Amino acid sequence: MKPAPFEYWRATSIDEAVQGLAASAGTAKIIAGGQSLGPMLNLRLARPSVLIDIAGVTELKRVQDVGGKLFIGAGTTHAAIEDGVLPASAAGLMQAVARRIAYRAVRNRGTIGGSLAHADPAADWILALTALDAAVSVRGPNGKRSVPVQSLMRAPFTTVLAEDELIVGIETDKLSSTAVWSHQKFSRKVGKFADAAAVVVLDDTSGFCRIVLGTPDAPPVVMRSLAEALLSDSKRRLPLDAIYSAVQTAGTAADSFDIQLQTTVLARAIEKLVLQ
Incomplete structure (x- = not known):
């Protein structure tokens, strides 16, 4: 099968993406790597009126070491984490998890934020980031908020995110050298x-x-x-x-x-x- 008809918007910033979600009144979907949403579109399990592409938003690919914490942009691909984009002091578990996700072709496109938003309970990031007691940084029309990854998934393929909210990054405490x-x-x-x-x-x-x-x-x-x-x-x-x-x-x-x-x-x- 092929997707039902939809409009395509290419966002150039986080604000543009959030504005697009808000304007669609719950009928839009975000796409970055498309490794989860693509098959759902083809099977018509997802039928958005608008597809908002955030793959080109550089803000979402930021990785920053902030003292005792690490911020990972939601647009960071599994392959980037596998290849060492995270600081060596914080890579460990996340690099090991990334290299075991699906196949390299999937890892080249799939993003950490997309995996969390898709909320498949069998996926790797929701498990690993719960173990690290991480939190997702969420942006919506009403501003920012932080949601513990442990509380993100309400049920399989269902999250606590509002229809006009977007995951912009993940924040986690860094482990010590003895961990x-x-x-x-x-x-x-x-x-x-x-x-x-x-x-x-x-x-x-x-x-x-x-x-x-x-x-x-x-x-x-x-x-x-x-x-x-x-x-x-x-x-x-x-x-x-x-x-x-x-x-x-x-x-x-x-x-x-x-x-x-x-x-x-x-x-x-x-x-x-x-x-x-």
């Missing part, structure tokens, strides 16, 4: 979305620890009880039955196979952390 992390996912084929994934971040210097479980059917789940247990255990090990119990409590598994899969992904992520 360790791991990213584990199970996919039936390289390049496909994961059936289950987990990210573990542990920074002894700041006392920060997060374990996040990702599934294809629901927003990422922060496994607080596991993180607290890991932080308090000097050997950084968790018994398998504790992980299994936490997965059951999380309610993300549809059946015994899902419970086993999610338990295994979490256990391997924690094991990889210990081996560093």
Whole structure:
């Protein structure tokens, strides 16, 4: 199939894009890399009256090291992160996550902001940035606001963003030099979305620890009880039955196979952390 008819606008600034969204009264869609929206247009799952292209907005590609925080423009591509656009002191986990997203052709075009706005629960950035306790910077007609990534996804493919709001960037605290992390996912084929994934971040210097479980059917789940247990255990090990119990409590598994899969992904992520 081919897309339903639409008007095409090329925005040259963030303000122009926001004005276009506001003027469309909820009928416009933003496009940057088009790796998620393109197929939806072709299948007519998305039928915007106006398509606002923000790929040329240089403001959205800004990456800035601001003291203890890092700002990443929403238009930054997965490939740019994979290739080292982030400062070396902050690259770590994000660079590793970027290089495992789909295929290089997709990474060349797809953007970090587009992935978050699309809100596919099986995607990598919503999981990793939840683990980093990051926040998205949002711009709309009424000004700016910050939304924790953990709170961004209301349900699969649904966010808390208003129809006239645009993600302009991501802000995250930088980890210390002693921080360790791991990213584990199970996919039936390289390049496909994961059936289950987990990210573990542990920074002894700041006392920060997060374990996040990702599934294809629901927003990422922060496994607080596991993180607290890991932080308090000097050997950084968790018994398998504790992980299994936490997965059951999380309610993300549809059946015994899902419970086993999610338990295994979490256990391997924690094991990889210990081996560093």
